[in-house]
Every structure is written in structure tokens, then in C-alpha cells.
Amino acid sequence: MTDRLKGKRIMITGAAQGIGLAIARACAKEGASLFLVDLDAGLLETEAKALQATGATISYAIASITDTPAISAAVERAAAEIGPINALINNAGVNVFHEPLETSDAEWQRCFDINLKGAWNCSRAVLPGMIGQGGGVILNIASTHAFTIIPHTFPYPVAKHALLGMTKSLGIEYAPKGVRVNALAPGYVRTQKATEYWNSFPDPIAAEAETMKLHPGGRIATADEIALAALFMISDECPFMNATCLTIDGGLSVLHHPV
Ligand SMILES: NC(=O)c1ccc[n+]([C@@H]2O[C@H](COP(=O)([O-])OP(=O)(O)OC[C@H]3O[C@@H](n4cnc5c(N)ncnc54)[C@H](O)[C@@H]3O)[C@@H](O)[C@H]2O)c1
DSSP states (O other): OOOTTTTOEEEEESTTSHHHHHHHHHHHHTTOEEEEEESOHHHHHHHHHHHHTTTOOEEEEEOOTTOHHHHHHHHHHHHHHHOSOOEEEEOOOOOOEEOGGGOOHHHHHHHHIIIIIHHHHHHHHHHHHHHHHTOEEEEEEOOGGGTOOOTTOEEHHHHHHHHHHHHHHHHHHHGGGTEEEEEEEEOSBSSHHHHHHHHTSSSHHHHHHHHHHHSTTSSOBOHHHHHHHHHHHHSTTOTTOOSOEEEESTTGGGOSSOO
16 A cells, blocks of 8 residues: 555545446555445445455445435535545446437436436535635546547437536636546446447447457556546646546547548
8 A cells, every 4th residue: 555645535436346446446555545435235335345454444325426415415424434525536427328319318317317417416515525625626537428429329428528518617616726627538448338338239249349449559448547547637646637638548539540
């Protein structure tokens, strides 16, 4: 364990698996105290206990980021158990992928409730405390879907574009109060979500191979590689980075077209 993140009390949403869990593990190793939030009670309890066993200061709440009162209560509990939150990572998110005209109102609502409103619920719950402490940092896990489009993935990219808008908006609004708000845009990352995406094709193995072929380096990211960037962005190593977005996609979004 090092003390690169000593003094950081970080709330991480969607922390029970995938990118959120990788970020939690990386932050715990660097000396942060963590408050983990996820819907999945079984997974969250297992992973939180495993992190506690490494000696890290970990507390957690089983809650949906869409549940405003539950999130407010969780932030209060976090303050009592690990101290007032001074860093928030809005990571929880879901793929809602449809052909636009086949998207039901319920699916539109689910997408925006989780991928956009959920991040706002958590930001709104921690911001007064951060402002009271003289500053803090919020990191929104967006996606390359925040500025590029894959057909038939509607309305997920619409929500991720909006998450980028919220990042800029809150970053500008609260810079005078010492709060930095940034986004991280991963491309494809090897998690459960990526597997589900390939499984949605008639030939999942061929779909995965196609994805690899798209990438200049012939592979996609690991969750640990995304965590390394997240760690830097919430640390005090980039104090003037605000209202911006860092892309981690192995160069995919810069490629004019696959060769
Ligand atoms: N995996 C990728 O390729 C990829 C690429 C770009 C961006 N992202 C983004 O990264 C983030 C994490 O993705 P992942 O691949 O690790 O996902 P994942 O499905 O592996 O994990 C997401 C976690 O969030 C939790 N969660 C879902 N809805 C929730 C809610 N309403 N309240 C609380 N917790 C909830 C789930 O229980 C799960 O533990 C998401 O915002 C996603 O959009 C993922």
C-alpha cells in the first residue's frame, strides 16, 4: 500500500464488479478510504470484505443510484463511517442498446435514469459537503459513446453525450469552490458488459474477433488500465484538470477507418 491517495475519502458507484471494482482495488492500494455503492448485494458484500481484509478502510451501501433518498442517506452514512466524502466516481451505468425507432419509452427512461440522473443524484448529494470542505473532485465514467456513435446502440450514446455536458457544466459552476469535475471515456473494456455485447450477436466469437480487429493495437482495454487513469484524475497530481474528458481507447476513436 502507498499513500498516493492518502486523505481521499472516495465514493465509487457500481463498485461490485468491472471497472468500478478495478478502480476500488487501485484506490485502496494507494491509501484511500472507500465508500462503495452497488445494487448487487451479494457481489458488493463479497468484494467489500475482500478489500477490508487487505487492511483498507472500506464501507459500503447497497443502493440504486436512481434512488435519491437512499443516495442521500448513503452519503450521510459515509460521512459517519469513513469521514466526509471528498471524491466521487460516478461509474455505475448500463448498456441500453436499440434501433432508435424500436426504443420504448420505458427503455429511454431506464437509460437516462441510470446513466445520467443517477450521476446527478450522487453529485448533488456530495457537492454541498465538498464545497463546505473547500473542495473535492468528481469523476464521471463516460464512454467513447459520449462523442461517437455505433448504430443500434440508442439511446446509450445520447445519455453519455449528456453526461459529458453535465461534467462541463458542474466543472465550470463549482471551480470557484475548489471542486474539479472531469470525465473519463473508455472505449471497449473487457468486462461483463463487453461479453454481453458480443453475446447479442448470432456468432459471439466472430463478434469479439471483429472488435479486436477494429483496434490499432489488436486488443481492447483491461479494467485495471482504466483504473490507472481514474486514480490519476482523482489524485492531487492534476490540480488544474477540470471540466474535461480523457479518452482511453487505444487510439480507436482517432482511427479514420480500420485497415
Ligand atoms: N465495459 C466497457 O466496455 C465500457 C466502455 C465504456 C464505458 N463504460 C462505462 O463504465 C461504467 C462501468 O461499466 P462496466 O463495464 O464495469 O459495467 P459492469 O456491468 O461490469 O458493472 C456495473 C456495476 O454497476 C452496478 N449498477 C448498475 N446499475 C446500478 C444502479 N442503478 N445503482 C447502483 N449500481 C448499479 C451493477 O450492479 C454492476 O456491479 C459504466 O458507466 C459504463 O457505461 C464501460
